[in-house]
């Protein structure tokens with residue numbers, strides 16, 4: 001039985017449309033509209049400075065703030081490359097910069113609305129290139145849920161590989177054993193979103209190459225931190241398009257790339273792979289169509305403004321926040337790491353403290369973090385993003401300590 005505890009809901013998710021609302025007759029004046037929106041914002045549970053639960057970058061880099069105005073009315077979509085040549089050039093150049101960062105300047109692809117669309121793109125290519133009538137894709141159970149969505153949409157059977165009880169990582173022998181003549185592709189994560197662990201990408205790449213299979217690497221979180229960790233002298237292993245067995249990779253600009261929400265990158269090692277999309281019927285290679293020009297401009301702006309040095313600095317900052325938080329939390333009696341953190345995700349466990357109570361107390365106090373149980377072990381998961389500062393990290397540790405003390409006092 002699959003046990004992807006982090007992303008899998010406990011049951012079916014109801015659609016909650018809210019109460020019926022008539023279509024407005026008279027328009028509301030701007031100040032009233034803005035006031036009403038502000039009121040809604042007050043209903044949000046956490047503020048970014050206290051939110052160590054969300055996976056996003058927090059506030060996008062300030063270089064993007066003026067682009068709404070500058071890019072007003074512009075857009076990009078493949079069929080409009082003639083009319084919007086400058087806008088699409090921003091997309092193409094941003095994608096090529098990402099190809100250089102992720103190990104293969106010749107790689108081609110596109111900006112997506114995020115990780116989900118990028119993963120769908122990979123499954124579609126694997127299916128179309130594999131040309132089997134009953135395709136299967138194999139992925140560790142710790143993958144992102146978008147692969148289940150892709151399987152459902154694309155008529156693919158997704159074979160989920162269980163992970164080891166102690167390391168929470170898939171064993172490559174199990175992946176190999178699951179391969180059948182129907183298998184068209186393999187998926188692995190660098191790292192996965194749940195615990196932030198890197199699947200053994202090199203072993204996946206070797207296996208894919210030996211078996212002639214498509215391999216997609218989900219680097220939603222990793223693409224904007226692993227290359228810069230390597231620059232800082234940290235051994236992160238090989239995970240990108242520089243590995244011959246990797247067919248495609250994706251990363252999210254809106255996770256650790258400091259880009260606005262709805263910015264992802266999908267890259268295929270071999271640009272000819274896109275010939276497997278029947279554009280004579282579908283017109284475009286993507287599943288999202290027209291996108292706002294400011295999205296391409298924001299990606300281009302952040303990449304060129306920060307550059308490698310800027311991302312090294314933001315990576316250093318994230319790792320510093322992580323150090324403060326990890327040192328602070330493990331110094332609390334009864335709190336241990338569930339796994340050694342690799343990138344920006346931290347998970348702590350406890351055999352003596354009721355972490356579900358700690359989670360509730362922190363949440364009541366406005367601190368974002370998530371709680372789960374993995375193989376019987378309770379844990380609290382944190383996602384650290386570059387818009388946090390050291391003061392907020394220290395304040396989180398203090399709040400955590402206080403919550404543990406209160407949980408013990410019961």
Ligand SMILES: *Cc1c(COP(=O)(O)O)cnc(C)c1O
Nearest residue numbers: 114115116117144192193218220
């Ligand atoms: C966040 C995430 C995704 C999905 O990204 P969206 O931008 O939310 O669609 C996919 N894979 C991993 C590992 C992620 O963390």
